[in-house]
Amino acid sequence: MLYNHITDLIGNTPLLKIDPKIHGLKHIDMYAKLEYYNPFGSVKDRIAWGMIKDDIHTIAKKNQTIIEASSGNTVKALQLLGSVHGIPVEAMTNRIKVDEVRQLLKLMGAEVTELPGLSECPDPTAPQDVFSMIKERMAGSPDKYYYPSQYTNEKNTSTHYETTGQEIFNDLGSIDYLIGGLGTAGSTAGTSRALKKHNNKLATIGVVAGGDDFIPGIRTIHEMWEVGLFDKANYTSIEEVSSHAAIDGMITLLRRSGITGGPTTGAAFVGALQYLRSQDKPSKHRKKAVFIASDRIEWYVSYLRSRRPDLFGEISVEDDEPEYVDVLPILPHQLDRQRRNKDVFVLDIRGQAAYDFGHIPGALNIRDDLLLQLLREGEPFPRHMQFIIACAAGKRSEAVAGIMQQKGYEVSHLHGGIGAWRDAGYEMEITTPATDDE
Amino acid sequence: MPTKLHRLPPRLHPDAQRLIGDSHFINLVSGAPSPCNIVFPGIFTENINALEEVLRSRLDSYSIYFAHKANQSGAFITAAKKSGIGVDVASLEELKHTLDHGILPDMIEATGPKTQRFLEVLVAHGCLINVDSLDELKTILSMIQNEDTSKQRVYLRLGEIRNMNTHSRFGLSRKDMELAIKLIAKRQSKLDLVGIAFHIDSSELRERAQAISDALDWTKRAVREGLRPTHLNIGGGFRQVFSSDSKAWHTYIDGLKQGLVGTAEPLTWMGTTFGYQVANHSITGIPVFHKYGNTQSATSQLQELLDYNMLEYGNVSLSHVMNDMLLSLVIEPGKATVDGAGITISTVISSKVVGSDRIVTLDIKRDDIVPLDQEVMLDPIIISRHPRTTKQPCGVYFAGTLCLERDMIYQHKTFLEDKPEPGDIVVFANTAAYQMDISASQALMHKRLQKYVAHDSTSWKLLRDSEKERR
Numbered sequence: 001m002l003y004n005h006i007t008d009l010i011g012n013t014p015l016l017k018i019d020p021k022i023h024g025l026k027h028i029d030m031y032a033k034l035e036y037y038n039p040f041g042s043v044k045d046r047i048a049w050g051m052i053k054d055d056i057h058t059i060a061k062k063n064q065t066i067i068e069a070s071s072g073n074t075v076k077a078l079q080l081l082g083s084v085h086g087i088p089v090e091a092m093t094n095r096i097k098v099d100e101v102r103q104l105l106k107l108m109g110a111e112v113t114e115l116p117g118l119s120e121c122p123d124p125t126a127p128q129d130v131f132s133m134i135k136e137r138m139a140g141s142p143d144k145y146y147y148p149s150q151y152t153n154e155k156n157t158s159t160h161y162e163t164t165g166q167e168i169f170n171d172l173g174s175i176d177y178l179i180g181g182l183g184t185a186g187s188t189a190g191t192s193r194a195l196k197k198h199n200n201k202l203a204t205i206g207v208v209a210g211g212d213d214f215i216p217g218i219r220t221i222h223e224m225w226e227v228g229l230f231d232k233a234n235y236t237s238i239e240e241v242s243s244h245a246a247i248d249g250m251i252t253l254l255r256r257s258g259i260t261g262g263p264t265t266g267a268a269f270v271g272a273l274q275y276l277r278s279q280d281k282p283s284k285h286r287k288k289a290v291f292i293a294s295d296r297i298e299w300y301v302s303y304l305r306s307r308r309p310d311l312f313g314e315i316s317v318e319d320d321e322p323e324y325v326d327v328l329p330i331l332p333h334q335l336d337r338q339r340r341n342k343d344v345f346v347l348d349i350r351g352q353a354a355y356d357f358g359h360i361p362g363a364l365n366i367r368d369d370l371l372l373q374l375l376r377e378g379e380p381f382p383r384h385m386q387f388i389i390a391c392a393a394g395k396r397s398e399a400v401a402g403i404m405q406q407k408g409y410e411v412s413h414l415h416g417g418i419g420a421w422r423d424a425g426y427e428m429e430i431t432t433p434a435t436d437d438e
Numbered sequence: 439m440p441t442k443l444h445r446l447p448p449r450l451h452p453d454a455q456r457l458i459g460d461s462h463f464i465n466l467v468s469g470a471p472s473p474c475n476i477v478f479p480g481i482f483t484e485n486i487n488a489l490e491e492v493l494r495s496r497l498d499s500y501s502i503y504f505a506h507k508a509n510q511s512g513a514f515i516t517a518a519k520k521s522g523i524g525v526d527v528a529s530l531e532e533l534k535h536t537l538d539h540g541i542l543p544d545m546i547e548a549t550g551p552k553t554q555r556f557l558e559v560l561v562a563h564g565c566l567i568n569v570d571s572l573d574e575l576k577t578i579l580s581m582i583q584n585e586d587t588s589k590q591r592v593y594l595r596l597g598e599i600r601n602m603n604t605h606s607r608f609g610l611s612r613k614d615m616e617l618a619i620k621l622i623a624k625r626q627s628k629l630d631l632v633g634i635a636f637h638i639d640s641s642e643l644r645e646r647a648q649a650i651s652d653a654l655d656w657t658k659r660a661v662r663e664g665l666r667p668t669h670l671n672i673g674g675g676f677r678q679v680f681s682s683d684s685k686a687w688h689t690y691i692d693g694l695k696q697g698l699v700g701t702a703e704p705l706t707w708m709g710t711t712f713g714y715q716v717a718n719h720s721i722t723g724i725p726v727f728h729k730y731g732n733t734q735s736a737t738s739q740l741q742e743l744l745d746y747n748m749l750e751y752g753n754v755s756l757s758h759v760m761n762d763m764l765l766s767l768v769i770e771p772g773k774a775t776v777d778g779a780g781i782t783i784s785t786v787i788s789s790k791v792v793g794s795d796r797i798v799t800l801d802i803k804r805d806d807i808v809p810l811d812q813e814v815m816l817d818p819i820i821i822s823r824h825p826r827t828t829k830q831p832c833g834v835y836f837a838g839t840l841c842l843e844r845d846m847i848y849q850h851k852t853f854l855e856d857k858p859e860p861g862d863i864v865v866f867a868n869t870a871a872y873q874m875d876i877s878a879s880q881a882l883m884h885k886r887l888q889k890y891v892a893h894d895s896t897s898w899k900l901l902r903d904s905e906k907e908r909r
Binding site for chain 1: 498499602604640642645654657658661662666684685688691692695715717718719720721722723724733747750751752754758759761762763764
């Protein structure tokens with residue numbers, strides 16, 4: 001299909017029916033509105049364009065910079081829309097908690113100001129919240145900025161009214177339930193307004209993160225106070241979903257439906273089920289529910305890894321701890337005598353940074369996990385070599401030396417570790433970098 | 439309209455709970471002691487043990503300095519001594535107080551801006567000095583120039599942390615850090631750089647890890663200049679758990695915001711906004727009060743930090759990095775060590791209706807329990823002198839004894855099970871961290887509240903704290 005401009009790709013996203021075996025509802029058909037099909041990967045592409053398109057030529061002509069409070073998807077979309085139109089974009093945020101999002105924004109060339117976390121000593125005069133920071137920055141250079149203000153801009157809502165809501169109606173006719181995560185509240189507010197024209201009994205369900213939990217892209221109910229577009233009266237129910245449940249829901253959709261939505265999509269799916277299970281009763285006609293799949297899973301790998309290491313099958317190094325073998329311990333003063341012997345090699349098994357920071361003069365550095373890998377795979381050293389294994393405190397060295405001894409090497413380990421060596425007053429050698437990096 | 443009871447339930451340590459639940463409690467505090475502060479050194483020790491447990495299980499070497507500024511009680515210093523931890527002092531008076539309680543000079547660290555006299559006494563005793571500016575370092579050097587004593591131990595406090603959009607008024611700028619390290623390297627016979635230090639207010643895990651990573655780079659920098667730092671001081675700022683019901687707490691705040699936008703009954707005195715910016719039906723900005731609804735304890739926060747994966751160190755935990763680098767981790771917790779370890783007792787003087795509000799006046803003033811005018815969002819506990827059979831639930835504003843309209847103990851409404859009567863005891867829970875001491879004044883010649891130490895033997899006893907008397 002031929003397109004002439006990237007903005008032509010925004011909207012008209014697919015609607016996918018979810019297999020009833022996956023959601024388990026008997027009288028309700030469930031559909032996902034796959035917003036990640038938008039060109040920059042999220043539902044925010046619609047509103048980013050919707051908020052600026054009428055003014056885009058004026059912004060460019062006046063050499064203005066677009067400024068916005070956003071933690072990810074909106075600034076991603078604004079940045080790309082800005083750069084194809086030659087307009088710089090600045091994002092102000094204290095909410096980027098996901099490393100990939102930060103890195104991606106850098107790749108895209110966005111200028112992001114991240115505010116420091118909230119002080120434990122509250123000070124309302126300290127401009128720590130994004131909205132006052134934006135106001136301050138705009139007041140500083142009055143004509144420089146164009147501020148779409150996604151949390152209060154009515155165009156956020158009306159874009160969804162005109163596009164998302166209409167698209168769903170074109171595909172399904174009137175529906176009974178609309179479910180979406182609450183960030184700016186624009187997507188659920190606008191889409192439901194359009195769909196209510198056709199069914200005034202439409203139930204709109206907003207999904208938020210539970211308690212103090214964190215799901216990137218949506219807010220907790222307490223954080224909704226900052227959102228000018230949010231009106232509680234628009235919602236039949238607000239469902240709280242934990243990050244754990246959201247990720248489980250996301251994985252279910254991923255593995256069983258091929259839906260590559262991110263945590264917010266999982267949250268919307270889980271929130272939908274939470275509400276719809278109580279509504280699943282026989283009625284004259286089958287009911288229709290649509291939830292919004294806002295963006296893609298790929299941006300959130302580090303978030304998922306830190307929340308759910310179990311999903312990545314990660315095992316820590318400590319798990320392959322070897323069985324105890326009696327290894328000869330040697331003391332710092334003995335090591336000092338032996339280390340000058342040509343056949344004796346001191347192996348420092350700590351990380352490289354620690355080694356650089358200070359080590360026993362002449363020691364070689366092979367990190368424990370690498371050394372163990374070498375030993376598993378073969379015989380990395382000639383037999384005539386003798387080894388003294390050293391770690392920080394003398395625990396890990398004993399275990400590693402044990403494995404080498406079982407392999408037939410002549411080996412001992414430094415009792416008390418390099419800490420004992422240092423504390424006994426022996427010299428520590430440091431690695432001086434070739435060029436000074438400070 | 440029936441009063442909707444919005445509650446801010448405080449968390450009360452079981453020991454404090456037992457004390458105020460004791461049938462003799464009213465007699466114990468009536469008359470002389472009330473109003474007063476009561477501290478529980480046993481709870482302090484419990485907190486220290488819990489922090490140590492986390493540190494011990496992960497680190498080869500660590501130390502804790504109790505930040506004295508959180509509370510002036512002598513009982514806590516004595517408890518610190520028993521626990522074998524150090525004390526972080528921020529003034530000459532705190533230093534003297536600490537020495538008077540038998541803490542050895544080499545277990546004392548001084549932080550913050552320091553006067554000439556304070557520095558002289560620190561140097562004379564050989565206490566560890568956390569250097570706050572380049573000028574301070576030069577002053578220290580001039581003091582020891584001609585002295586033939588052992589080396590003065592110092593930390594350098596990093597004030598400007600890489601990639602952090604914030605400037606602290608404390609510590610050294612990056613340029614001054616360079617100069618300070620070079621200066622110490624030149625004067626190694628006089629100065630011993632124990633390590634790099636920093637303190638950040640934020641509880642954001644990533645931010646703290648970022649600061650640590652920067653401090654580690656400065657530590658390496660010092661090593662390249664020929665110095666041998668052995669410690670890394672990451673300061674304090676560990677959280678407290680104030681609320682017993684975080685959900686209720688947040689519901690109150692929602693109610694407060696509804697009051698501010700006008701969709702529900704107002705919950706603040708004279709329309710105070712607490713620094714919120716109110717517009718149409720949204721509210722932005724940061725309130726002047728703490729996150730009293732926090733549920734994360736200091737120990738779990740510390741645990742998360744020590745287990746944090748340091749990407750640039752091969753994705754191993756912070757504790758692994760510290761151990762590998764043979765660096766001892768130093769923390770300076772203040773509020774976390776006294777969390778739950780103190781309560782404030784006051785008595786109802788009068789209860790009257792003003793306009794449509796009920797004002798309950800107490801025999802203390804706002805500054806006795808509200809730190810730096812930052813509202814405390816927690817319910818006090820009322821102990822009725824004459825318990826009544828029919829309760830009258832009501833919402834009240836607590837007012838203080840000063841001749842100022844502003845002397846409202848709380849500027850938010852507190853909802854009570856029953857209408858308080860003169861003579862009823864009002865207990866403010868968990869006031870040991872800064873609340874008791876940092877703003878307490880002697881306005882109108884009111885005496886500062888006396889501190890008592892709760893002793894639990896066969897029956898509860900309140901003994902005068904060994905805190906220095908001030909005039």
